[in-house]
Amino acid sequence: MSAVSSARPPRLSLTGLERWALVVLLVVSFAFFALDGTTSETFLSAPNLRNVLGSQAVIGVLALASLPPLIAREFDLSVGSICVLASIIIAKAMADLSLPLGLAIVTGLVVGGAIGLMNGWLVAYLRVNALIATLGVGTVITGFVQATTDGNSIVGGISPDLVSFGAGQWLGLPRTVYALGVVGVIIAYILVQTPYGRYLHFVGSSPASTRLVGVDVARTVLGSFVISGVLAGLAGALLIAQNGNATPQPGADLTLTAVSAAFLGATAIRPGRFNVIGTIVAIFFLAFSVNGLTLLGVDAWINGVFTGAALVVAVAIAALLGRRGAAA
Amino acid sequence: MSPGGRQLRVAGIAKAFNGVPALHDVGFAARPGRVHFLVGGNGSGKSTLIKILAGICDADAGEVTVGDETVPAPRITPHWSRRAGLAFVHQDPGVFAELSVAENLVAGRGYPRGHLGKIDWAALRAHAIELIERFELGVAPETPLARLRPAQRTMVAIARALQTDDDAASAVLILDEPTASLPAHEATSLLATLRRYAEAGHTIVVVSHRLDEVLNAGDDLSVLRDGRLVTTCAVAEIDRAELVRLIVGHQLDGPAARIPDAGDAGPERPLLEVFDDADDDTARPVLGVRGGEIVGLAGLLGSGRSRMLRGVFGLPDGGARRVHVGGQPVAPGIKGAMSAGIAYLPEDRDGEAAFGELSVRENLTANAVGRYWSRGRFDRRREARNVREAVAAFGIKTASDRLPIAALSGGNRQKVVLARWMRVAPRVLLLDEPTQGVDVGARSDIHDLLRAAAAEGTAVVVASSDLEELELLCDRVVVLVQGTVAHELSGASIDARTIAARSFDADREAVTS
Numbered sequence: 001m002s003a004v005s006s007a008r009p010p011r012l013s014l015t016g017l018e019r020w021a022l023v024v025l026l027v028v029s030f031a032f033f034a035l036d037g038t039t040s041e042t043f044l045s046a047p048n049l050r051n052v053l054g055s056q057a058v059i060g061v062l063a064l065a066s067l068p069p070l071i072a073r074e075f076d077l078s079v080g081s082i083c084v085l086a087s088i089i090i091a092k093a094m095a096d097l098s099l100p101l102g103l104a105i106v107t108g109l110v111v112g113g114a115i116g117l118m119n120g121w122l123v124a125y126l127r128v129n130a131l132i133a134t135l136g137v138g139t140v141i142t143g144f145v146q147a148t149t150d151g152n153s154i155v156g157g158i159s160p161d162l163v164s165f166g167a168g169q170w171l172g173l174p175r176t177v178y179a180l181g182v183v184g185v186i187i188a189y190i191l192v193q194t195p196y197g198r199y200l201h202f203v204g205s206s207p208a209s210t211r212l213v214g215v216d217v218a219r220t221v222l223g224s225f226v227i228s229g230v231l232a233g234l235a236g237a238l239l240i241a242q243n244g245n246a247t248p249q250p251g252a253d254l255t256l257t258a259v260s261a262a263f264l265g266a267t268a269i270r271p272g273r274f275n276v277i278g279t280i281v282a283i284f285f286l287a288f289s290v291n292g293l294t295l296l297g298v299d300a301w302i303n304g305v306f307t308g309a310a311l312v313v314a315v316a317i318a319a320l321l322g323r324r325g326a327a328a
Numbered sequence: 329m330s331p332g333g334r335q336l337r338v339a340g341i342a343k344a345f346n347g348v349p350a351l352h353d354v355g356f357a358a359r360p361g362r363v364h365f366l367v368g369g370n371g372s373g374k375s376t377l378i379k380i381l382a383g384i385c386d387a388d389a390g391e392v393t394v395g396d397e398t399v400p401a402p403r404i405t406p407h408w409s410r411r412a413g414l415a416f417v418h419q420d421p422g423v424f425a426e427l428s429v430a431e432n433l434v435a436g437r438g439y440p441r442g443h444l445g446k447i448d449w450a451a452l453r454a455h456a457i458e459l460i461e462r463f464e465l466g467v468a469p470e471t472p473l474a475r476l477r478p479a480q481r482t483m484v485a486i487a488r489a490l491q492t493d494d495d496a497a498s499a500v501l502i503l504d505e506p507t508a509s510l511p512a513h514e515a516t517s518l519l520a521t522l523r524r525y526a527e528a529g530h531t532i533v534v535v536s537h538r539l540d541e542v543l544n545a546g547d548d549l550s551v552l553r554d555g556r557l558v559t560t561c562a563v564a565e566i567d568r569a570e571l572v573r574l575i576v577g578h579q580l581d582g583p584a585a586r587i588p589d590a591g592d593a594g595p596e597r598p599l600l601e602v603f604d605d606a607d608d609d610t611a612r613p614v615l616g617v618r619g620g621e622i623v624g625l626a627g628l629l630g631s632g633r634s635r636m637l638r639g640v641f642g643l644p645d646g647g648a649r650r651v652h653v654g655g656q657p658v659a660p661g662i663k664g665a666m667s668a669g670i671a672y673l674p675e676d677r678d679g680e681a682a683f684g685e686l687s688v689r690e691n692l693t694a695n696a697v698g699r700y701w702s703r704g705r706f707d708r709r710r711e712a713r714n715v716r717e718a719v720a721a722f723g724i725k726t727a728s729d730r731l732p733i734a735a736l737s738g739g740n741r742q743k744v745v746l747a748r749w750m751r752v753a754p755r756v757l758l759l760d761e762p763t764q765g766v767d768v769g770a771r772s773d774i775h776d777l778l779r780a781a782a783a784e785g786t787a788v789v790v791a792s793s794d795l796e797e798l799e800l801l802c803d804r805v806v807v808l809v810q811g812t813v814a815h816e817l818s819g820a821s822i823d824a825r826t827i828a829a830r831s832f833d834a835d836r837e838a839v840t841s
Contacts, residue, residue, distance in 0.1 A: 192706065193704070193705050193706045194701065194706065195697040195698050195700075195701050195706070198690065198694075198697045199697070201683075201686060201690070202683055202686070202694060205683035205684060205685055205686050206679065206680075206682070206683050206684065208676075208679055208680045209679070209680055209681055209682060209683055209694075210683075211662065212641075212662065212672065212674060212680055212681065213694045213695040213748075214662050214663055214666045214695060272685065
């Protein structure tokens with residue numbers, strides 16, 4: 001991960017080719033599996049497509065959650081762990097405390113926000129390296145989750161509304177896709193329509209310059225971790241909806257896929273900037289590719305290999321583009 | 329004269345940058361056992377000469393002789409320079425604050441290695457102790473450099489530069505402004521060290537702007553002015569007045585009137601008042617600038633020009649000065665300064681003002697982002713319109729305001745950050761080296777913009793080491809020494825040479841008083 005920490009997203013480039021490369025890649029990958037003899041039938045079936053689309057809400061929300069810190073050039077590697085913790089807390093709130101669904105979800109969001117606040121405080125005020133701080137916090141959370149659940153899933157007592165939200169459809173699309181869309185709109189709004197979004201880009205570009213235009217750098221960074229924490233909490237609710245239960249799983253895999261998608265997304269649409277649409281395109285590129293490869297008969301390990309490789313390639317492209325930009 | 333010592337002789341050195349001559353037929357000799365000062369004003373060519381000797385910059389003509397080895401000056405490489413026995417200590421001595429004295433001493437030379445290539449720490453320590461004794465550094469090898477006094481750090485850098493010198497005193501030691509950032513007593517102890525090395529037989533060349541240091545600690549001196557050698561002579565043959573005359577190029581009249589109180593600079597109360605004392609309300613301001621006035625801050629390296637501006641803008645590294653604008657006290661911190669209408673352009677444009685990969689547009693509105701947020705939306709249309717207006721009004725040359733600012737030339741980058749602040753009509757505009765690294769055309773554009781700002785009633789303060797700029801631009805120039813105003817020039821007495829002379833004078837008075 002240390003290679004990632006020094007990587008900058010590519011500079012702004014106005015060449016159209018670059019903008020759409022990832023979209024083209026998504027289309028090519030989709031077309032390949034749609035046309036390939038061994039996969040086409042299953043790949044194009046409505047249940048498969050719905051399954052792929054519907055199962056990306058958690059990862060997608062986590063990828064969007066990691067955008068604000070990434071834009072400020074910090075990392076939040078605890079999003080996956082916060083998500084799992086929130087799912088356990090929301091499930092317990094419903095099962096053990098009999099809280100109504102809405103209140104249980106709010107509890108999850110508050111816990112996520114509180115952990116984000118701690119991450120932000122460590123990074124922005126105590127100046128702990130963000131990779132170390134969030135990796136450490138995430139590991140502690142994972143341990144805590146194991147301790148409170150003894151490794152057992154929470155199956156009973158979960159609001160049927162939440163489970164049916166995870167299983168149901170609106171207009172032929174899984175409902176969780178709409179949840180992802182709503183979160184995308186919220187993050188895009190924060191990044192594009194508020195002064196705070198600008199300040200995040202300022203901090204990511206030059207903290208010293210940011211300070212001299214009168215913006216509080218530490219508070220801006222703190223805020224980015226709170227946003228990512230709250231959204232990771234929301235992803236926890238979606239995790240229950242998707243699985244129908246709350247399972248104490250390690251959050252690290254979720255984090256890796258989410259961060260990979262964010263980096264991949266920064267090579268598209270607005271090359272050089274972490275952006276919402278690019279991130280969502282990246283999510284579905286990863287999902288359809290892995291799905292297609294699995295249908296080709298490749299074992300489950302392909303998920304990790306493909307995602308990891310995509311992360312490295314995305315960061316390498318970012319570094320190359322950045323160097324080209326610097327030379328120009 | 330020590331038998332080991334080598335003479336350094338340069339002859340006929342010439343160098344031009346883009347057709348503009350920086351050095352013309354410069355020649356002198358520095359002899360073993362003597363401390364030879366190289367003096368001259370800003371832009372006189374001292375640094376270029378040092379760079380040529382170090383092989384960092386290629387001369388156009390001339391030759392250099394060290395001991396009995398002569399090489400054409402255009403062919404000097406860093407390798408030749410080191411092999412010939414030239415040892416350099418640059419202005420920023422390039423030491424590593426977190427590492428120990430011992431590690432700093434071997435930096436760039438490789439650690440002693442032991443079995444399997446591991447660092448032989450015992451050998452390193454022994455080597456360091458030997459150097460510490462030989463150079464009388466008086467520190468423990470494991471002390472982190474950050475814990476040493478500034479002069480000691482420079483001495484470590486000197487020891488590092490001289491250590492390979494096998495027959496003890498054959499190297500020529502060349503130091504570029506080694507005392508510029510040192511307080512007086514530290515400078516004295518460093519100069520005493522240099523004297524000791526000279527007595528051991530080294531040839532020592534020191535670039536300095538502190539004339540008293542030259543007169544007290546030097547044996548010989550060479551004066552450069554506008555890229556030409558004015559004279560080389562023994563220090564004993566020259567007095568201070570004569571030296572100043574040689575540096576600035578003409579005779580100065582008697583001492584300039586000292587301005588006891590900047591607050592009385594005009595009939596009206598100054599718009600900007602800067603106080604020295606944090607809590608004494610009866611104190612008079614150390615600096616007062618009226619609306620519509622352009623005041624220059626001059627002074628030698630380390631005189632506190634930048635610090636003064638940073639302090640007025642509420643930055644802690646500027647000492648956070650007590651400031652009044654329009655008679656009202658300014659709240660502490662950057663936000664306080666900004667809401668009082670103070671604008672500040674730092675010297676480090678690319679590091680502290682511009683957002684390199686962000687667009688010209690985002691850079692231009694960076695200090696006023698909140699103004700475009702209304703009813704929950706960012707008013708991009710109004711922002712784009714305002715930016716277009718500013719790009720036209722400030723003559724910013726860019727193909728599009730959506731290009732990253734890093735793609736623009738230095739002059740245009742500076743115009744963007746200047747427009748950022750001038751657009752919001754500041755009451756006080758502080759600029760540090762506003763035209764550094766800017767081409768001639770943009771420089772004059774920027775000067776016009778500053779005059780226009782003053783005409784609108786802004787109090788403009790310009791810190792600059794470009795004395796011609798101060799001459800062209802300013803209604804008044806104050807000369808700073810150690811962060812306080814030592815002299816003030818106004819009207820016809822503002823010319824580059826007078827400013828230079830006053831800067832040297834002021835520095836001397838501060839050191840001797």
